[in-house]
Amino acid sequence: MAELDKIDRMILKELQVDGRISNAELASRIGLAPTSMSDRVRRLTRLGYIAGFGARLDPHKLGLDLLVLIEVSLDKTTPDIFDKFAAAVRRAPEVLECHMVSGGFDYLVKARLKDMATYRAFLGDVLLSLPGVRETRSYPVIEEVKNNGPLPV
Amino acid sequence: MAELDKIDRMILKELQVDGRISNAELASRIGLAPTSMSDRVRRLTRLGYIAGFGARLDPHKLGLDLLVLIEVSLDKTTPDIFDKFAAAVRRAPEVLECHMVSGGFDYLVKARLKDMATYRAFLGDVLLSLPGVRETRSYPVIEEVKNNGPLPV
DNA sequence: CGAAGCTGCCGTAGAACATACGGAATGGAC
């Protein structure tokens, strides 16, 4: 009941790559009966190893050709500045990721947009209009070397 | 045949959140017959809007408690340095993302590891041992405010 | 106008699939 065995890890690896593989196909690939596979996948989901399933969309097909990384520094005057910023970021659909970091700045934001003009508007209307944002540094992505790599299991 | 209509966008939005929803359930949610839904999803996949499906795993359940962002600067002396670096990064399972950026440094790397000791080893054995890596700056993530947000469709 | 062609939708039917259930095999504790 405790940990992950070798089979569990193989399952997780396969499901990361193809989350819609049929239970039967996955079972035969691993070398297990379909029902056993069903049991294991359900268990992995119940225990939280599998948080969910999702479709991977092609951003360029959707017209989102610009990926930007933004370093954000906040004014640390009022205590709820961080919460306000985090809430605003979670609301913004352009923002795919946002991490609070330790080091030279406070947050790193990853946003996907149509083009530079759209980014310019996003920067002014969303980011810079937030109270407490002291400084931002933008890094447009030239080449996506690796993206959404699977977790090592 | 050309673009995405309103129904297509709804489908993409739903499939991003739950990629394993049954075709029948998705059809009834959107208000379409199951067979029409099947046609549309197949079309979206064939045209490349849907690049694939995958399981979302919980990194902490897998013991990957440390998320680090690393800015990397390269020596621009030899022309194939960039290719070598990109290839190495694609090979490294700890690296989830790597983007070449325009600005103060060359690459931003996102890596997930067990702990600081593991990161220390990764930094020395993988990153710094690559030829051409001139400088790195590491930013451990304190709080993941937003992660793997869905693309706006 | 009207026929042809295209597109998107739907219903049917057979196959493939998922899953609840109970039974068998394995391995450890005592």
Add this chain to the structure above:
DNA sequence: GTCCATTCCGTATGTTCTACGGCAGCTTCG
């Protein structure tokens, strides 16, 4: 040896997928 827990498997039932053909609306073009 006996008990218990775990993991696996086969069966059976209900659900789901999908290939196929038909129907309605729209456009095109003679």
